[in-house]
Amino acid sequence: MTKKEVTDLSYKIVGLAIKVHKALGPGLLESIYEKCFKYELEKNGYDVKQQVIVNLEYDDLVFDSNLKVDLLVNDCIVIELKSVDRLMPIHEAQLLTYMKILKKPQGLLINFNTIKITSELIPLVNDFFKKLDEE
Template identity: 65%
Template sequence: MTKRELTHLSYEITGYAIKVHKALGPGLLESVYEKCLHYELNKNGYDVKQQLIIPVIYDDLLINTNLKLDLLVNGLVVIELKTVESLLPVHEAQILTYMKLLKVPQGLLINFFTDNITKSMKPFVNEYFNMLED
């Protein structure tokens, strides 16, 4: 996987999020958007894990947590969905931590409580992205 291919994958995911948002509009529960986006991605051939439990390892100790990731696409893109008036720094920290724990190069923080997904969505990359070829 190259940086360009991964960026294209995120672009496609964003398109499906926009499709879901256009069909449903803002104002629903996060879980509704999650189920619909999961359906769209699966229907279009992506490998999607939903409500994936994230393992936390501290000093060789596996800690049982209840950390659940909304969606993981093709093992490469973490998707964290929100339905809030505005995204907060804690939401950004959450997705960055999930990406680090899972060693995933890209993340999309998508807020469905908006009139425009593209304006409110935040993409993230980390050191695993930087290790990919251009």
Template identity: 55%
Template structure:
């Protein structure tokens, strides 16, 4: 994929998140927003994986961890869903490590406990993104 394609994919994901937020509003559990967002994305034809278990390579072993990725769209963009009063640096760090572990170029940190998804959402990219063609 190219940077442009990933950026477009992210815009499409954000559009779906806005639709879910307008329909449901703030105040529900993360799992509810996750299910609804996954539904919207699938309706648009995207490939969506939910609650993906992560493995970590440590030394010479591979460790199955209890860490779960909320959503992975088109095997490219990781979505971490929150329902918190305010996003903290630890939430960004969590998403960045998921992106590193799974070697994905972009992540979206989406907080549904807000009045405006597009203003509170945090897009993150890493070295895998910077190496992609335009």
């Protein structure tokens, strides 16, 4: 994928998150938003993996962990969903770590417990994104 393709995909994903949020509103459990958001993404033709187990590598040791990514879209965008009063720096750090471990170029941290999704949305890119072609 190119930077433009990843950015365009991210934009479309955010649009679907807004659609789900407008339909459901704030205040529900994260798991409810996750199920509805996954449904909406799949309905729109995206390949979505839910609760993806993150395997960790440390030195020569590779093992299954209890870490799970909420959603992985088209095998390139990691989505971490929250339904909290406010996002914390640890949430952003968690997403960056997942992106690094999975070697994915972009992540979206989305908090559904807000009046306006875009005010709490944090898009993140990393070195994998920087290495992609522009067009």
